[in-house]
Amino acid sequence: MQDKIEAGASVAIIGAGIAGLTCAVQLQAKGLDVQVFDKSAGVGGRMSTRRGPSWQCDHGAQYFTAQSAAFREELLRWEAAGVAGLWTARMHVIDSPESPWRETGASTKRYVGVPSMTAPAQFLAASLPVQLESHVDILKREPEGWRLHITGQGWQDRLYDALVLALPAPQAKELLSQISSPLRELVASVRMRPTWALMMRCDESFDPGFDAAFVNSGPIRWLARNLSKPQRQGHNMWLLHATPKWSEAHLETHRNEIIEMLIEALQIICPALVRESEAHRWRYADTEQLLGRQYLWDAEIGLGLCGDWLNEAKVEGAWRSAVFLAEVMASGSLNKCLDAELISIKYSTSLYKSALELRNEVLRKPLGRSLDLVDLEGESEQQHFGIIGQENALIACVSAKEISGKHCKLRQMAVAEKFQGKGIGAELVSRVERELIAQGVREISLHARESAIRFYEKLGYVCAGELFDEVGISHIKMHKIVR
Numbered sequence: 001m002q003d004k005i006e007a008g009a010s011v012a013i014i015g016a017g018i019a020g021l022t023c024a025v026q027l028q029a030k031g032l033d034v035q036v037f038d039k040s041a042g043v044g045g046r047m048s049t050r051r052g053p054s055w056q057c058d059h060g061a062q063y064f065t066a067q068s069a070a071f072r073e074e075l076l077r078w079e080a081a082g083v084a085g086l087w088t089a090r091m092h093v094i095d096s097p098e099s100p101w102r103e104t105g106a107s108t109k110r111y112v113g114v115p116s117m118t119a120p121a122q123f124l125a126a127s128l129p130v131q132l133e134s135h136v137d138i139l140k141r142e143p144e145g146w147r148l149h150i151t152g153q154g155w156q157d158r159l160y161d162a163l164v165l166a167l168p169a170p171q172a173k174e175l176l177s178q179i180s181s182p183l184r185e186l187v188a189s190v191r192m193r194p195t196w197a198l199m200m201r202c203d204e205s206f207d208p209g210f211d212a213a214f215v216n217s218g219p220i221r222w223l224a225r226n227l228s229k230p231q232r233q234g235h236n237m238w239l240l241h242a243t244p245k246w247s248e249a250h251l252e253t254h255r256n257e258i259i260e261m262l263i264e265a266l267q268i269i270c271p272a273l274v275r276e277s278e279a280h281r282w283r284y285a286d287t288e289q290l291l292g293r294q295y296l297w298d299a300e301i302g303l304g305l306c307g308d309w310l311n312e313a314k315v316e317g318a319w320r321s322a323v324f325l326a327e328v329m330a331s332g333s334l335n336k337c338l339d340a341e342l343i344s345i346k347y348s349t350s351l352y353k354s355a356l357e358l359r360n361e362v363l364r365k366p367l368g369r370s371l372d373l374v375d376l377e378g379e380s381e382q383q384h385f386g387i388i389g390q391e392n393a394l395i396a397c398v399s400a401k402e403i404s405g406k407h408c409k410l411r412q413m414a415v416a417e418k419f420q421g422k423g424i425g426a427e428l429v430s431r432v433e434r435e436l437i438a439q440g441v442r443e444i445s446l447h448a449r450e451s452a453i454r455f456y457e458k459l460g461y462v463c464a465g466e467l468f469d470e471v472g473i474s475h476i477k478m479h480k481i482v483r
């Protein structure tokens, strides 16, 4: 198996939640032949809406935020398609039954699917082949590809070149039990927690003065008036989520008892006349400890995993994980640093100091040296650029020295060790090129280490002249005409 999946190859994606559908859309756009499976009767997974006679209620994800630039762009597409909108709720915090409720101070913008939470998933699924009511229960990696077994439908004839599991970790773990992959252990290490959800039809006049509340004591952690979300209709439905701790302790308790206990707890903080109610148990609602990886990809056997349990336990996190995975599967590396922005580093600031530390660590220490005065000569006149990673630390940097108005030399490029091999260096060079082009630069040159020649060739640089020695290792001059 190659590092990347060739265009036209087939990919089975198990899970039609926001992660699975997003991954499918991205892979399809890159020319792959995708097929999505889900065990449910509809798409959306935990972005879910329950319906009854004259009522509807979002009982999984309540809203989503958009913090990264990439997800904000996606949100704009959803808004333009009319499947997402801003939820301007009267948002409160209830610390305890005794203390007065307070308004949330934060100015967070919260969005919801419209007319229901499933709408963005339905929008994504519209252009995809999705097979619903198909519970994949066994996987087999045959020499020619992946074969799926579906409950009640048996082994499927079609083989797939690659497989994506876009499921909560414990469900992925079960499917991987027969598969030999180093990813298995990682997936097995993730513990997810349950949430009991209660959908309540309250008296039509019930209005406690807030549309949603974070609750910080007792078994309840969240309350929301479904009708306060845009384009909702029907009865005065309220949604209650229990805390993970309480839900775990009552995981196997009968639904009727759950309803009784939670309505009783509700009366203590906010007396309500509940006319009807339904309980739903989310066995895998959120993640106790995130894995800290954006995605998992085993190129050997063509197996990828994405979802909210990897790096960010929320809708945006599931979406981002899927985009990262699709990028790696189709391109062989993370060619896009999805959020990382190119920053200009001012000489002699603390960020410049961080760049020096990074350069020292990556470029000098392995040679048994440290940065010296010659390395820093003239740097006050040069431009310095960097990329800040998710943990707010500098992960890559490069400097640009002006040779003439139209000619710049890139120097001292360093990518932090744990980010190497992920396409960050290529991203940094191409972003710096764009910046320099905007400044009128037409030619960029550099001294490449012999081991980095292929890297720069892929970016369009050509060698000029012979190898020469610099800091004790073999280098060559390379250059590129840019427009």
Ligand SMILES: Cc1cc2nc3c(=O)[nH]c(=O)nc-3n(C[C@H](O)[C@H](O)[C@H](O)COP(=O)(O)OP(=O)(O)OC[C@H]3O[C@@H](n4cnc5c(N)ncnc54)[C@H](O)[C@@H]3O)c2cc1C
Residues within 6 Å of the ligand: 014, 015, 016, 017, 018, 019, 020, 037, 038, 039, 040, 043, 044, 045, 046, 047, 059, 060, 061, 062, 063, 064, 065, 134, 135, 136, 137, 166, 167, 168, 171, 195, 197, 241, 282, 284, 285, 286, 306, 307, 308, 309, 313, 314, 315, 316, 318
């Ligand atoms: C109670 C609750 C409250 C939440 N509140 C918020 C919130 O306010 N804001 C926020 O951003 N996020 C919230 N979340 C989290 C958010 O819903 C998730 O992060 C996101 O929806 C996860 O998407 P996903 O695609 O990774 O997984 P899922 O949405 O879980 O999708 C997985 C899909 O896989 C399918 N599947 C599983 N096993 C199989 C199988 N063997 N064969 C076939 N199909 C299978 C499932 O049916 C499901 O459709 C909440 C979640 C819950 C449960």
